[in-house]
Amino acid sequence: MNSEITNEKNKPRNPILAFFFSLFFYGFGQVYNGQIKKGIIFLLIELTLPFIFGFTRLGVFFIGFISILIIGFAFRIYVIYDATKTAKKLKIYKLKSYNTWYYHLAIIIGISTILWLYDSNTANSIMGVRSYIIPTTSNEPNIKLGDRLIADSKAYDQRKPNYGDLVVFQKKDSLKSSMYRIVALPNDKIEIQNNFLIINGKKCRTSFVKETKNGGLDVNEYEEQLPNGHKHKIYTFKKPFEENKRKIPEITIPENCYYLVGDNRDNAMDSRYVGVVNKDEIKGKIVFSYWGKTNDRINIDFTDK
Structure with missing residues (x-):
């Protein structure tokens, strides 16, 4: 009878289960293997990494951003490898009090709740x-x-947009985000004539680049220079869809507001x-590209473009 009880309480760990537990729930593979402290540590490391990267500001640089991806991926691989390797060694395993289906379900629900509260938007914000x-x-x-x-x-925690x-x-009345370039600051006077900017009574310098x-539409490419000396390229259609938007009468930009154009x-x-x-x-302010449809779109610095 004692032998039967011992057999019931000893059950080898399944490496496949350990693999999938670690793949979908950080540290749960370790908990499954009876290493609850290690599982908690791995989960805490996963939740702490965004704070470390946020404090060091690595993510605003291409190399730093790639480093974050590599470190995060490498750590995930290690956690999965550790759980799978340990499970293979546990041919004889004495079941712990938490090695029951209802404890496992509670842990899964708990980790899922944490990850739901701590979603990608939260991590990105941190x-x-x-x-x-x-x-x-x-x-x-x-x-x-x-x-x-x-x-x-x-970007604008310590300085103003420029x-x-x-x-x-x-x-505030929209559910989607958009992205354009700041061309006028608070209290500026801006006017648009034939798609070209006039800021505080002075026409921004433009030079023709090419057709x-x-x-599939014919466009002219120009280089435009803003009042602070910033230069960038623009397109104008030879046959525009809406002629009236090429000419905007002068307006004064309200305090704490900005005028953006594409x-x-x-x-x-x-x-x-x-x-x-x-x-x-x-x-936020666009700082760089990390991918695109062609290889030349990787690692483009937009802080001066």
């Missing part, structure tokens, strides 16, 4: 960066359709349509 995929051509030629960009959500900044914003195609001037739903953007509506 790290101070957020990733965006570009779905339009409204900022070509500088930002291409399909580019994957990183925005620094803490001319030329590419920023992500979300209007080209954009989405670099693809005839194909952007910018401040000419949605109005000025309040500083509180700005979610």
